[in-house]
Amino acid sequence: MAARAIVYENNGDPASVLYAVTLPARAEPLSGRSINVKVLLSPINPSDVHVVHGSYAVQPNPQKLNINGEEKTLYLPGNEGLGEITEVGPDVKNLKKGDWVVFSKGQSGTWSSAQVLEEEDVIKVDQGSGISAVNASTLTVNPVTAYKMLSTFVDLKPGDWIAQNAANSAAGQAVIQLARGRGIHTINLIRRKDDFAETERFLKGLGADVVLTYDDIPDEERVRELVGGKEVRLLLDCVGGQATKDTVRLASKGAHLVVYGAMAQEDIQIPPFLLVFKDIRVRGFWRTGWFNSSTLEERSQFLDELVQLMVSSKFKESVHEIVKIEGTLSDEEATLKVREIFGRVNKGTGGTKIILEVETRQSL
Numbered sequence: 001m002a003a004r005a006i007v008y009e010n011n012g013d014p015a016s017v018l019y020a021v022t023l024p025a026r027a028e029p030l031s032g033r034s035i036n037v038k039v040l041l042s043p044i045n046p047s048d049v050h051v052v053h054g055s056y057a058v059q060p061n062p063q064k065l066n067i068n069g070e071e072k073t074l075y076l077p078g079n080e081g082l083g084e085i086t087e088v089g090p091d092v093k094n095l096k097k098g099d100w101v102v103f104s105k106g107q108s109g110t111w112s113s114a115q116v117l118e119e120e121d122v123i124k125v126d127q128g129s130g131i132s133a134v135n136a137s138t139l140t141v142n143p144v145t146a147y148k149m150l151s152t153f154v155d156l157k158p159g160d161w162i163a164q165n166a167a168n169s170a171a172g173q174a175v176i177q178l179a180r181g182r183g184i185h186t187i188n189l190i191r192r193k194d195d196f197a198e199t200e201r202f203l204k205g206l207g208a209d210v211v212l213t214y215d216d217i218p219d220e221e222r223v224r225e226l227v228g229g230k231e232v233r234l235l236l237d238c239v240g241g242q243a244t245k246d247t248v249r250l251a252s253k254g255a256h257l258v259v260y261g262a263m264a265q266e267d268i269q270i271p272p273f274l275l276v277f278k279d280i281r282v283r284g285f286w287r288t289g290w291f292n293s294s295t296l297e298e299r300s301q302f303l304d305e306l307v308q309l310m311v312s313s314k315f316k317e318s319v320h321e322i323v324k325i326e327g328t329l330s331d332e333e334a335t336l337k338v339r340e341i342f343g344r345v346n347k348g349t350g351g352t353k354i355i356l357e358v359e360t361r362q363s364l
């Protein structure tokens, strides 16, 4: 049984450049603080797509690997996931076989069936907490981002209001649930589609107070009525372009606009009159920046607390689909399947998070 990984040699469209390889089996036993991690689930996040395109701020480290007798320099993408420890080196102190871990080291190559890493590259997740495998596999990006954005920029109190766009995204679903847990109300913007009523019902089920399409932003007086005369002091924007402008129309004076993504792949638009009259403070948030600037201990403690909060508040898994890359597939068949998945991702999966389950290649 040999590990399998999804790789690329050159940046480009993931639906064209990604392929599956069977990794050479490890000859030596693990030494020092090395660990073998079986990757159970690994989501595809929008930032991963940018990484493969080469348009993201970071890239995985290139790895020299011998694939079928040929030396290759490959990149192993995949930044987030849930792993299970299957083997530990002699000097590993705090992990044992069977432990669940998430990936603390960025760009670990989680779209694979197994990884050899160092003890400090992962953070243990308490299985006894009752967190589901899906929530654990998607813990370190969207819930962390949602939590940090709700607590970093504005001192929000129960009863306060915020607004966000792309509210049906996995990030948006996390924002709604974590806000609701703190008694913070949310105005949620989504694109107009035939299934608006269904999406509205779903988001309200998560705790959303108001769900609107970008085309239906009410005038200022109606916004004031909607929020019961309260202020909207935090706006979360992961879309850009015209959507930023629509979102900022909901702002109260002095509000913070936090830009954390660019799904529309357009520059943010903020009309000068809104900036001036509403005195909007524009900020950015990058979870990787926070991960890189915090210590492993800080990240572990934070994730522990977040897991407890998610479990105690009955945090629902983001809408998802698990796609298995079966161990019975040849590398060529696995490549076709991977490229088909990324073809779908390129078209947009409508707020459904695709989570990969890459199985170890079965013996031929």
Ligand SMILES: NC(=O)c1ccc[n+]([C@@H]2O[C@H](COP(=O)([O-])OP(=O)(O)OC[C@H]3O[C@@H](n4cnc5c(N)ncnc54)[C@H](OP(=O)(O)O)[C@@H]3O)[C@@H](O)[C@H]2O)c1
Residues within 6 Å of the ligand: 045, 046, 047, 141, 142, 145, 166, 167, 168, 169, 170, 171, 172, 190, 191, 238, 239, 243, 260, 261, 262, 263, 264, 265, 285, 286, 287, 288, 348, 349, 350, 351, 352, 353
């Ligand atoms: N800065 C950070 O640290 C950080 C951390 C986490 C996430 N993010 C960002 O947050 C965003 C959402 O991530 P996710 O994992 O939650 O993604 P996701 O679950 O795949 O959802 C993508 C969302 O984007 C919307 N969308 C796509 N193209 C759009 C367009 N042209 N105009 C308006 N909406 C559009 C989709 O709406 P439809 O359903 O209408 O297609 C969907 O709601 C991404 O930009 C990601 O990079 C940033």
